[in-house]
Amino acid sequence: MNVKHTFVNFFLKTSSKQECHEVLTIWNSYYAALSEKHQESFVVRTLLFLNTTDFGSTEGFELTTEMKLVISSAFVQITFGLKKDVLNIFKTIFVTPTSYSYTGRAILYDGDVNTVTKRVNLSWPAVEKGFVITNDGLNIAIHEFSHCLIIENSNGSFLSKVFNNTDLNAWKELATQKLPLIREGNFTIFRDYAGTNLMELFATALETFFEQPHEFYSYAPTFYRTTAKVLKQDPRNGKNPK
Ligand SMILES: [Zn+2]
Structure with a gap:
């Protein structure tokens, strides 16, 4: 844990930390595999995220602490x-109780990041x-x-960058090479949607990175290692990913 x-x-x-530990042990397989020391730090990060984020839900839909903890844990994991x-x-x-659509649009969403409403x-x-399904490469919250x-x-400004620039650029360069292959059906570790654009490839790659790390590594070791470098962790080492 840092300062x-x-x-x-x-x-x-203590009771909040205990509740968080119990919920994540059941719900989050990444958390369940962590060493005790990492779990302690994961719990602190989850509660910090939960406490500094505004959660809302559709009227009449009760968003429980358990749900908030599960959602927060996806952010902490990445x-x-x-x-x-x-x-x-x-x-x-x-959070909505079902898939939703935007007025005037036919598409149903399970999740989206709205840059207008933030x-x-x-x-x-x-x-x-x-x-619940831990290994199919699908996790909307991580996405x-x-x-x-x-x-x-x-x-962000230079000081508030999330990722190391060099590492992210290396990832982008590699991903740009893979994009046409994904579209042609010649790079199949990710689902087809990854071929949409670099943004979707990043999100889809992260779902696979966390849910199928061994398969990802065997299929494309360099791409896997480049992704691990960006995130500064390797989920193949379940106990000590970082
Ligand atoms: Zn997306």
């Missing part, structure tokens, strides 16, 4: 190796499925938070 997290930890209630521990632009997470929208059934990190990284 900030040690300080935050001091003010957290940023566990990074300094970044809260979102600065996307301060609101809005909100992350998520449908709870999709979030739930993302965590949407990956978008948030790229956006906040590009908006």
Whole structure:
């Protein structure tokens, strides 16, 4: 734990930490695999994120602490190796009881990052499925938070960068080479949607990185290692990913 997290930890209630530990042990397989020391730090980061984020939900839909903890844990998981521990632009997470659409548009969403309202929208059934099925490379919460990190990284000043520039550029260069292959069906570790553009490739790659790290590594070791470098962690080492 760094100095900030040690300080935050001091003010957290033991009962909140215990509740967080119990919820994440059941819900988040990444958390469950961590060493005790890493779990302690993960809990602090999860509660810090939860306490500094505004959660909202559709009227009549009760968003429980358990749901908030599960959603927050997706953010902590991707940023566990990074300094970044809260979102600065996307301060609101809005949760719906079903898939949703925007007025005048036919498309149904399970999640999206809205740069106008500065909100992350998520449908709870999709979030739930993302965590219950741990190894299919689908996790909507990880997907949407990956978008948030790229956006906040590009908006941040030099000092508040989320990612190391050199590492992210190396990733982009490699990803740009893979994009046409994905579109042609000749790079199949990610689902087809990854071929949409670099932004979607990043989010989809992170879902695979966390849910199928061994498969990803065997299929494309250099791409895997480049992704691990950006995130400063390797989920293949379940106990000590960083
Ligand atoms: Zn996306």
